[in-house]
Amino acid sequence: DGLEGDALKAAQGEAYNLLYWGSVILGLGNGTVEAFINPVVATMFKKDKTKWLNILHAGWPGGLVIGGILTILLGAQAAEDWRILIYLIAIPAVIYLVMLLKVKFPVNERVESGTSYKEMLAEFGAIGALIAGYLIFRQLGMVFGWSDNAVYGLTAVATIGYGLYCKSLGRPLLIFMCIIMIPLATTELGTDGAISGLMEEPMKEAGYNGLWVLIYTSAIMMVLRFWFAGPIVEKLGPLGLLATSAVLAIAGLYLLSTASGLTAIFVFATLYGFGKTFFWPTTLGVVSEQCPKGGALTLNAIAGIGMLAVGILGGPVIGKMTEDSIKLSVEEANSAETYKKISNDSTYFLGDYTAVDASKVGDLPEEEQATVQESIQSGKQGSLASVAIFPVFMLACYIALIFYFRGKGGYKPVEI
Template structure:
């Protein structure tokens, strides 16, 4: 399964579309989970923090598989990695359908994330190599597959809300549908021949690839990986132990490479975590956050999810002239500004006003992730698969280890604060659950079984408090793109001082 030698012919568009459908398959599963997590909460009596843990398990193993394969993908071949992804997807979906509680679903979700990360580890460098003269445009088009899969997954959930077929629960039928895109991308991938990465073709050494990341980059990656591995092993890592492990890895990397890392790449690394939480974290929580604030329209929150994802899909397909007009860094500045506005609007929107706020939010986040990958591939070609996939890995690690669980933690703490007041004391006593352990410590919970037993008036009161609490989360998330905006403005000023944004040629010094 060796990669094919580089060719001067036109890019293999069949291979591009195979990569596109593979990305659709990964986000289809994500979209189904995001729009089914509420039912899973009722079925498994999950706390908000446990929901956050499940969403987190769908993220950080994704990053571990990206990092692992980034180190070896040029040696074992892209197709070997693609076949591993296919096997992981099939096995994970089988385990998901057999899940009977929180732990079962947690581990099956974790394996889905490994499969998704494996897909990401090969599609990005493949497309950057196929279109090495126009990377930002084609990476944006490739990543139109992500919102396309989200929209399709959510659409199935909306159109088939009560279908059980031969399964015992609605959520099982929904996850069974995930086999469709998985089988499709498997059939498309199998006959294709993969190219050699441009770094390898240009003769850039393995050590020179590592230099782009450097000691500081490996400190960031190592610290986050340690957190993720400890979480996977069922242990809570302390900040100090994480810093120690990260420092050891940084020292070893620094001694081997003799480099602290490309400073521009390090700026990208510190912004990608907040970016991932702004986009993917909000995607994962949006249906649940909006469910109690929307108008009286069937599955409104799911349709909003589909609407936002459709906007992103269409705009990314037409990214070429937009990137050309503003440059990647200019587009990041504009996107961050609009995303901040959209999140603040969502935090104060009720009923049909959510439609307008969601439109602004979608316009803001559309190009953030894909343009960051385009910028990375254009500015650090010597980094090959490692820098391109390392950015994705750090973003997802940050989201899985800290971002998504923190969103759940904030909801649990905020709900406890809102209910634990004089006017709601009696109601709080009726629904209070047992405290549960999470990554941020012990958190108060609401017992889902007790909530189902409430009288109608009591349920309405609780839902009103929950709606206000969930909307407040968007304000907390808006802090993240604000930090990103500050960094992007700094990069914009830097590139202006250098005469404008220009892609780096791999042979240049």
């Protein structure tokens, strides 16, 4: 309080550094938990991996439900004092620490079976290393400002080195699942902002806190994963569940793209929520059941590929789809000239496109600005129909896998 000039700038710089490194440390903590817990659960429940990985991953939306409710109850206090949020994070962290102090976990099934470290690396292979390596180095390049050539060079060196050591291109099924994971993660995580935006505005107009949207969608995922994953997997099998989920996601996204009114939006968002609920943990279940020799590496690598792909590949593609949809909406409701006035040329990793500039929209006359904003919102909503292409691709892949396993006598977990 009361700082000015250079003293204020110095304090802001110090605060930024604290926030930055605090976020890095928090991210490392979250990543360590994720890297440890998935293989542990797969090892503890060898005969029922998909069911229990779904139950495990019910904890993530469960945390969002609890965190969302606490944030609403705390009200302005949570927004005004950042320390409250740290305390909320610290509570489960301390509880976990106490719980884990004397806990002994079983030996990983890969280690127990006598599968060597090199054999584990061979499951992922050079192609898996290429996919993961590119995403890792691309992300690091975005943070540290590396050139494309540097990213490609580092990826090539890492891939060649990995391949020469393990002498394997990778298990085809695992590589196929890694490729599916990219649109899967984009479908599950990349659409959250757009769908929440559709639901939050009507909620606020009705006098409700917009956080209830997050709580509602997270509660759906928590309940379905915790109580229903087991019976559904038993009935449909993991691949049948994934294919059904893709169908529901496609229907939900397409219907959301044209929905109007709070009730219709909530109904179709619920349908979409049912679809995306089982994608992530069931994929981990399939990988752990079909590639047990990959141990912790394959489970964590495919999850990491999904997380990185959303920001590096999926996000920009969805952004391009959204901007294209906005362009059509503005040109239809207003004019092509209006769109030119409010847009700028932009680029992403697949080429050039045009994007709306919010400052230019703000410069429009008030009456025109209102109609343009309405067109922009309509375009954003309409873009969800284009995003449905991701679960369409996934559905085709799951159907192919179902027929592949049917040709081998049916889907059966691999035992080592």
